[in-house]
Amino acid sequence: MYKKNKKLIQGLVIGLLFGFFLQKGGVTRYEVLMGQLRLTDFTVLKVILTAIIVSMLGVSYLYPKGKVPVETKEGSIKNAIIGGLLFGIGFGLLGYCPGTIAGAVGNGSIDAITGGFVGIVLGTVIYAMMYKKLKESGVLTIDKFSEYSLFHKISGNPFKITLPIGAALVLVMYIIEKAGF
Amino acid sequence: MDFLMLDRWSPYIIGVLIGLLNIGALLVSKKALGASTSYMKLGGIIYSYFNKEKVENNTYYQKTELKLDWGIMLVVGIILGAFVSAMISGSFNLTAVPNMWAREISDSVVIRFFVAVTGGIFLGIGSRWANGCTSGHSISGTSLLSVISWVSSIAFFIGGIAVAFLIYGI
Numbered sequence: 001m002y003k004k005n006k007k008l009i010q011g012l013v014i015g016l017l018f019g020f021f022l023q024k025g026g027v028t029r030y031e032v033l034m035g036q037l038r039l040t041d042f043t044v045l046k047v048i049l050t051a052i053i054v055s056m057l058g059v060s061y062l063y064p065k066g067k068v069p070v071e072t073k074e075g076s077i078k079n080a081i082i083g084g085l086l087f088g089i090g091f092g093l094l095g096y097c098p099g100t101i102a103g104a105v106g107n108g109s110i111d112a113i114t115g116g117f118v119g120i121v122l123g124t125v126i127y128a129m130m131y132k133k134l135k136e137s138g139v140l141t142i143d144k145f146s147e148y149s150l151f152h153k154i155s156g157n158p159f160k161i162t163l164p165i166g167a168a169l170v171l172v173m174y175i176i177e178k179a180g181f
Numbered sequence: 182m183d184f185l186m187l188d189r190w191s192p193y194i195i196g197v198l199i200g201l202l203n204i205g206a207l208l209v210s211k212k213a214l215g216a217s218t219s220y221m222k223l224g225g226i227i228y229s230y231f232n233k234e235k236v237e238n239n240t241y242y243q244k245t246e247l248k249l250d251w252g253i254m255l256v257v258g259i260i261l262g263a264f265v266s267a268m269i270s271g272s273f274n275l276t277a278v279p280n281m282w283a284r285e286i287s288d289s290v291v292i293r294f295f296v297a298v299t300g301g302i303f304l305g306i307g308s309r310w311a312n313g314c315t316s317g318h319s320i321s322g323t324s325l326l327s328v329i330s331w332v333s334s335i336a337f338f339i340g341g342i343a344v345a346f347l348i349y350g351i
Contacts, residue, residue: 007210009254010210010254019258024189025189030279030281051320056323079310083307088342089303090307091337097314108273108274120220120301120308124221126302135240
């Protein structure tokens with residue numbers, strides 16, 4: 001019971017910080033998120049790419065020491081493309097994504113509660129109802145990339161792969177800055 | 182402590198903080214940041230109040246435990262954290278129709294509501310289909326070098342950019 005509550009409190013505290021950072025980054029606002037999708041404001045991409053670099057380098061250091069788990073999602077490239085595009089349609093219509101729906105609720109956006117929150121919960125219920133058919137008809141698949149991570153494949157020091165990836169992402173952000181965004 | 186009152190921080194600082202937070206979550210809770218699974222659990226919990234049997238017999242819900250957990254508390258935390266940040270910087274703003282939408286599309290609350298719900302439904306279906314969202318795939322999974330997460334993330338933005346241009350024009 002104590003252990004269970006400890007997990008819940010950890011989730012709450014990490015969520016508090018996540019929500020605080022998202023709001024301070026401006027990405028709990030429709031204008032900033034939609035600005036990214038309209039390619040006029042690159043705040044979202046800058047936040048995501050920087051977070052990827054930091055997290056990836058941290059994992060590169062900690063994973064070989066056995067301090068952090070590397071568990072990735074089940075699925076397939078096909079599911080990722082179809083599901084990803086459906087998600088994208090929703091992202092474009094609503095202007096918030098699942099994490100930022102919660103952030104926008106905290107920011108006072110009523111459309112994030114009455115529209116986003118209600119809609120996304122409803123969408124997951126519809127998916128659960130369709131799941132058996134999608135699975136049995138072979139629309140949903142599992143391929144060799146299911147639960148795959150490059151970290152599992154790298155022999156030796158992960159930094160030899162993650163440093164070049166990090167450098168490439170920094171270059172992308174440098175170009176975006178230079179282009180005036 | 183003046184920086185806490187600022188309306189916005191640099192996106193690069195925010196990115197570093199979120200990256201560190203993801204590492205912290207992996208270290209402390211052995212879990213990566215992610216939001217969409219929690220909406221599915223909430224949906225299952227709410228639905229089982231109306232029809233317990235149907236949820237118990239559903240093969241998708243059978244894959245997970247439908248109860249209050251780390252991930253649901255994370256989403257509760259996001260709401261509270263964003264609220265605290267908005268309050269101390271004075272940027273809390275009760276709005277039913279976002280300014281950009283009102284200015285360029287329509288100031289009707291009803292139209293915005295229907296488009297938002299439709300968008301939410303697509304997000305719910307898409308995030309389950311792809312097994313993750315902009316947190317679980319685009320921040321956590323990408324940094325864990327999952328190919329599925331990279332492909333999903335690119336698809337999220339291709340779909341989102343296409344719809345944004347359809348709505349607002351070039």
